[in-house]
Amino acid sequence: MQLICPAGTPAALHDAVDLGADAVYCGFRDETNARNFPGLNFSRDELEREIAYAHSRGVHVLVAINTFMRAGSEQLWEQAVDDAVRLGADALILADLGLLAYTADKHPGARRHLSVQAGAANADHIAFLVEAFGIKRAVLPRVLSLAEVAALTREVPCETEVFVFGGLCVMEEGRCSLSSYATGLSPNMHGVCSPASHVRYRKDGDDMVSMLGDFTINRFGAGEAAGYPTICKGRFSAEGRDGYVFEDPVSLDALAHLDTLHKAGVSALKIEGRQRGRAYVAQVVKEIRRRLQPGAAGNVDADVLRKMSEGQRTTEGSYDRRWR
């Protein structure tokens, strides 16, 4: 199985290449990719340089152009595809049907991966996109159990890639407007979720209150660490009861199931976290490499990995059917 590592910056890409990634994924510095955060991503020149570096070490570079084209500004997304192909990207990660059609038409030789943002959650859906646009690999949404991942992978006429570590979308990817409801900025249109520009923290007595747009997403008592106000991991009140209604502030850790995923025929394992630094990528890559060795023992580095996780707590998400 290939190990696909995040690269938010040229430095992170360098690190991931040096640390043993089989491929890295990254995006341009604009709303054409789903991690459109300040200080992240690549200019055309940077991408050209880093692709040369990665290729010199036998590592592939996948370019995510995985938001949905804004009507009237399609050219921005089409140009991103043209440039990524021209600069030598090994694959494009796409979600928008119109952009998939454009790419298949203009660059039939360019390898196309289906982004998780396309929300293709079953074999018929993926088979249709393979037939229509020549998809070579689909990144699966985090809505499937391990058994469903295995069954789907057996059935589809392309490779599959799954997330194994990092941030967890509680909602199906590419079909969530929660952020947009609170802030006007959405993952699908602007490449952001719960954007920092709309985050505020305020003191209220002993409490620290985290807000997104006009809404309180959590209140933290004295001594409680204040987390980032992502809506699906916020604390709310329903029928007079307070709690994490959707999910606790946890992140995904499916590393215990690498063997199952391997046997299922999954082609690639994806690490989330283009916004994370070198230490994170290094530790996760090292741990996965270790576990993929024949006869590798249990999780000796569990604590190290957990400390790097959001809220320092992890879940197997939908891979474990009971999570639903």
Added chain:
Amino acid sequence: MTGAGADPALRRLALTLGPVLFLWNEDRWRDFYFRVADEADLDTVVIGETVCSKREHFHARSMDEVTERLIRAGKTVRLASLALVTASRERKSVRRLAEQDSFEIEIGELSVLPALQGRPFAVGPMVNVYNAPTVEVLAKLGARTICLPPELPLASLERICVRAPSVAIEVFAFGKVPLAISARCAHARFRGLTKDTCQFICGEDPDGVAVDTLDGQRFLALNGVQTVSGTCHVALDDIEQLRAAGVLGLRLSPQTCDMVAVAQIYRAVAERKLDAQAGRRRLSEVYPAAAFSNGFLHGRPGHELIERTADAR
């Protein structure tokens, strides 16, 4: 597609009733549609379960009776398919819908397209259509009507209508907005259950479970595996702009208020027999529990209400 190309200011807007997103018990569901058939001034009625496959059997028995009554009353009927399809049982259910040819299907995701073999279909608001090239892809496959995602701003709607005139564009115009769908059932979990052991508990909340912030702000609502907005999206103030943009249909999403009266208000405003502000006032009498919003249409946070100013068209 009647009226496309005619003077936009005179174009008639069709009214479509979207599928009931909540789990209503069999009697309530059937009686609702009977009344809609007999009394509501609507062009098209979309029925079927789009949120959770576990609910499908609840209305299976009444389905034929309901569709027949709607047809007899002169409504066009579409059958909606699930928005999130993972289990093989769900794939079969979607395929069955594709194979029947009595009614047009409204797709909730793309798995059904090969089975349709080029037959005409409609596209529901959970399919990601953000631009004209995407409309063109779907049109080539047989899409005739597309209800765009609720978060799309007017500026995008306009561009899409201009560049893809071959498809009738419909816009989400009334109701709590479907904002997200998950493999996890937050509704069942809130009641101490899980998706697999849910006992159809969401059926006890015909309007969803309100989710407020810890500071008491109305925010969202749980509807099984779906999350909907806490506000009710109301596009009455925007109807003239939607018409001018080239939109051909307005979608009303069923809530636990008098939907016959809601349709009447939208029809009156669409036909310029009632001005939008007066329409909104009447709507708050029909649905007093709801706070209204339309921010999405204006590229603003979806929960905001942007009222039409006197000098705007």
